[in-house]
Amino acid sequence: MYCNISRISINLSDTDRRAIEAAIQVLRDKLQPHLIALAPADRSALPKMGDSTVAFVRRAADYARADSALRPIYLDMGGMDRDLGAVDFLNSLQRPLAQIVANLDDSVTAAGTEAYLAALAYYVAVKGAARALIPGAQPIADDLGQRLPGSSPRPI
Numbered sequence: 728m729y730c731n732i733s734r735i736s737i738n739l740s741d742t743d744r745r746a747i748e749a750a751i752q753v754l755r756d757k758l759q760p761h762l763i764a765l766a767p768a769d770r771s772a773l774p775k776m777g778d779s780t781v782a783f784v785r786r787a788a789d790y791a792r793a794d795s796a797l798r799p800i801y802l803d804m805g806g807m808d809r810d811l812g813a814v815d816f817l818n819s820l821q822r823p824l825a826q827i828v829a830n831l832d833d834s835v836t837a838a839g840t841e842a843y844l845a846a847l848a849y850y851v852a853v854k855g856a857a858r859a860l861i862p863g864a865q866p867i868a869d870d871l872g873q874r875l876p877g878s879s880p881r882p883i
Contacts, residue, residue, distance in 0.1 A: 735837045776814065
């Protein structure tokens with residue numbers, strides 16, 4: 728059931744861990760106050776500027792800057808320029824962070840899978856020991872059996 732093949736092994740020094748935690752704290756302190764969180768309904772209702780609309784938005788901004796006679800009076804050109812600058816800056820952060828977060832998610836999944844499979848292998852061994860009436864095995868098998876998700880306590 729459990730193959731002792733490890734796909735992930737993370738052995739960071741305390742210094743590296745503290746540096747990573749400090750870098751995350753810098754992001755929280757410096758960036759988080761400027762970010763917003765959208766409710767799911769708001770997120771789905773908003774028109775999105777994606778890869779296919781970037782050229783349109785930039786071209787429209789160029790035209791609006793160049794020909795103020797055609798620009799509606801309610802259009803805040805400075806606001807549009809600030810928004811475009813924010814998009815550029817945030818994208819420059821999001822792209823590398825998205826890759827890190829995706830790798831972090833995969834690493835959590837892999838490490839969790841390996842730990843879970845090892846625990847299952849131990850549980851199977853303890854159940855076998857309990858069936859063989861090895862002293863001390865039955866209480867461990869009972870305890871683990873109660874904690875195993877999706878299992879109901881069964882006599883061993």
